[in-house]
Structure formats: structure tokens, C-alpha cells
Amino acid sequence: MQPLQCTECGARVLVQKNSWEHTSIQWDDAARARCREIDSAGPGRPGAPRTGCAALTATITRAAEAGAVPVRDPAPVPTPVVAH
């Protein structure tokens, strides 16, 4: 896993991209407290706590496309856009 910072809220999480579809994200307390989207109450609360952040997801996708976050199983790649 590698550290990545959400461009929206600045939360720092650990990320591992297993494939384009599957991403593992590890939140610590500081990141949880910082993110505006994720449920700051954490696990164990009744109901369906939010465990994701749309901005962070976008950040991870951009990082993966830029090669900053390696994708362990890169196939099938959804139409890679290579900017030159």
C-alpha cells in the first residue's frame, strides 16, 4: 500500500490498486476526521456508515492513470487515455 492524499479534503490514506475495478483503501483516524464525506463515527455504528469518499476515489483513479499508483492487475484496461 502507498500513501495518497485526497485532493478535496486532504485526508491521507493508504491505497492499493488491485485492478481498475478493485481498490483497497486504509483509513486511519486522522484521515477519517479530515474527510468530509466518510462517516467520522467509524465502524460499529448502526445503519450504513459511509466508507468511501467520491473525491478520494477520483484522486486514486487519476493517480492510477498517471502511473503514480501501480495497478497490480492492469487488464482489462478501460480505454487508456495517454496524454502527450
Ligand SMILES: [Zn+2]
Ligand atoms: Zn475525502
